[in-house]
Amino acid sequence: MTLCEFVIPSTPLTFRPKGGILPYIQGTSVSAPGSALPDTSLYPSPRSGRLRQIPRCARNDKLRHYRNWIVGRLALCLGLLALATGCSQSVKIKVDTEVPTPTVSKIPLTMGVYYEPALRTYAYMEDTEDRPDWKIESGDSQVALFDRILASMFQAVTPATTATSAAGAAGAIAPRVAEMQFALPTETKTELYEAWIKYQLQLFDSDGQLVAEWPVTGYGKAETAMLKSKDDGLSTAINLAMRDAGAKLALGFEQVPEVRRWLAQKTRDCKRYGDVC
Amino acid sequence: MGTFASQRSSLRAPYPPFARLTRALGILALLTGCKSTTIIDEHRVTETQIAAGESVVVLGRRSNSEHETEVDFISCVGENLAKGGNPIHVVPEKIFVDSMYPYFETSTAPTDVKNLERLAQVPEIKLKFQEFGVRYFVWIDGYTETVDKKGSISCAIGPGGGGCFGFATWDDAANYEASIWDFKELSLSGKINTETQGTSYMPAIFIPVPLLARVQSNACQGMAEQLRSFLN
Numbered sequence: 001m002t003l004c005e006f007v008i009p010s011t012p013l014t015f016r017p018k019g020g021i022l023p024y025i026q027g028t029s030v031s032a033p034g035s036a037l038p039d040t041s042l043y044p045s046p047r048s049g050r051l052r053q054i055p056r057c058a059r060n061d062k063l064r065h066y067r068n069w070i071v072g073r074l075a076l077c078l079g080l081l082a083l084a085t086g087c088s089q090s091v092k093i094k095v096d097t098e099v100p101t102p103t104v105s106k107i108p109l110t111m112g113v114y115y116e117p118a119l120r121t122y123a124y125m126e127d128t129e130d131r132p133d134w135k136i137e138s139g140d141s142q143v144a145l146f147d148r149i150l151a152s153m154f155q156a157v158t159p160a161t162t163a164t165s166a167a168g169a170a171g172a173i174a175p176r177v178a179e180m181q182f183a184l185p186t187e188t189k190t191e192l193y194e195a196w197i198k199y200q201l202q203l204f205d206s207d208g209q210l211v212a213e214w215p216v217t218g219y220g221k222a223e224t225a226m227l228k229s230k231d232d233g234l235s236t237a238i239n240l241a242m243r244d245a246g247a248k249l250a251l252g253f254e255q256v257p258e259v260r261r262w263l264a265q266k267t268r269d270c271k272r273y274g275d276v277c
Numbered sequence: 278m279g280t281f282a283s284q285r286s287s288l289r290a291p292y293p294p295f296a297r298l299t300r301a302l303g304i305l306a307l308l309t310g311c312k313s314t315t316i317i318d319e320h321r322v323t324e325t326q327i328a329a330g331e332s333v334v335v336l337g338r339r340s341n342s343e344h345e346t347e348v349d350f351i352s353c354v355g356e357n358l359a360k361g362g363n364p365i366h367v368v369p370e371k372i373f374v375d376s377m378y379p380y381f382e383t384s385t386a387p388t389d390v391k392n393l394e395r396l397a398q399v400p401e402i403k404l405k406f407q408e409f410g411v412r413y414f415v416w417i418d419g420y421t422e423t424v425d426k427k428g429s430i431s432c433a434i435g436p437g438g439g440g441c442f443g444f445a446t447w448d449d450a451a452n453y454e455a456s457i458w459d460f461k462e463l464s465l466s467g468k469i470n471t472e473t474q475g476t477s478y479m480p481a482i483f484i485p486v487p488l489l490a491r492v493q494s495n496a497c498q499g500m501a502e503q504l505r506s507f508l509n
Contacts, residue, residue: 099378100375100376100378101378102378102379103376103377103378103379103380103401103402103405104379104401105399105400105401190343191343191344192343192345219383219384221339221345223344223345223347240383243378243382244382244383244384246379247378247379247382247384247385248379248384248385250379251379251380251385
């Protein structure tokens with residue numbers, strides 16, 4: 001959609017188009033014609049935009065008006081454009097999260113990981129009155145997050161074709177996004193963009209039996225800043241929420257009681273898992 | 278004398294009245310405003326002395342639900358500590374937090390010295406601390422906010438041009454508290470509190486002219502100087 005079309009003349013006009021307010025004018029730079037003007041020249045009127053013939057004696061004043069008219073129009077167009085883009089309610093984000101490699105001691109097991117298609121292509125979508133046309137794609141980042149975190153937690157990680165069949169691995173982990181929520185500064189009356197993400201993780205034994213299922217949540221917030229768009233604010237909050245979830249997964253995995261018992265059984269490491277050995 | 282008066286008159290003539298008014302308002306605002314005052318309190322628990330080869334990490338607390346300690350304030354304090362007459366080696370916050378992931382995230386960071394002691398028992402973390410040569414942790418909690426606003430500025434735009442007219446003023450307040458942890462002694466060394474307040478002005482005659490009180494910047498410099506004297 002063209003919000004505002006504006007063509008700036010650079011040469012004096014010597015023709016009148018049929019019925020149009022603005023004639024078709026060549027050039028794009030704001031440059032007032034010099035003194036070498038023809039005796040009669042046509043310029044758009046500052047008020048109506050209609051072409052008017054300017055006598056030589058009044059030319060300097062008219063040129064000033066003409067310049068003001070151009071600058072005014074340009075400012076008006078820019079203002080309209082800024083209003084249109086600044087007040088837009090829609091959100092289109094492709095999340096690009098990168099978390100650091102966790103510094104945790106590795107569990108001496110080979111673990112399978114299964115990413116269901118819904119996780120690989122995860123997109124938060126909402127189309128309501130307050131949030132029309134929201135689409136936040138994070139599938140690639142979800143996979144990258146779990147790849148990075150799980151690789152640092154286990155001795156080896158192998159991709160599994162299904163959650164219940166992890167060939168050559170002690171078991172398989174299958175994460176999925178259970179919920180994603182956002183809050184905007186206008187909604188919470190704070191100066192923060194907030195994101196909250198909840199994952200549901202499942203651990204399957206090598207024979208396909210479900211060992212444990214537990215939630216991992218992440219929260220992120222980003223302060224509003226001048227010249228920072230809503231998309232930027234939300235992206236930062238989502239990145240921090242995913243980073244937080246990754247940290248909680250890395251530190252909390254061995255603390256889930258069912259997981260801890262299973263790890264003690266698989267690793268036979270009673271020094272590490274003495275409380276459940 | 279008469280010649281001098283006429284020269285002055287001829288010099289003044291080309292300036293439009295608005296320009297003179299803008300200048301007068303600007304000078305008035307500069308003379309009367311843009312002031313900021315900083316109050317620093319220090320509470321020392323133990324003696325501190327940073328040695329050669331030892332580092333300081335300046336970190337921001339971001340657990341407040343409505344505000345968070347600004348990243349640029351933390352880096353400002355770190356940069357100010359690292360320069361000047363008696364520089365201290367400072368590990369940048371992002372490098373440290375990324376390197377320590379996932380132990381120094383907002384939800385996982387140690388909240389007191391006892392937690393730091395437990396964390397230091399993790400072999401990987403102990404090794405990282407040694408690599409950085411960390412002696413002191415400085416945890417800064419606080420924020421800068423606008424506490425009061427007065428006046429108004431109206432801007433208009435039309436085919437003949439545009440401009441603004443009015444006068445606005447606002448008060449900013451910065452309140453930060455730094456807790457200094459001694460990693461070697463595993464104890465709280467002390468606390469430093471800075472409170473800075475300042476008023477900014479913005480007269481506008483055609484163009485808004487911001488005359489800003491550097492509240493956060495002054496709080497940063499005050500905090501850094503006090504930390505420097507605390508640690509040396």
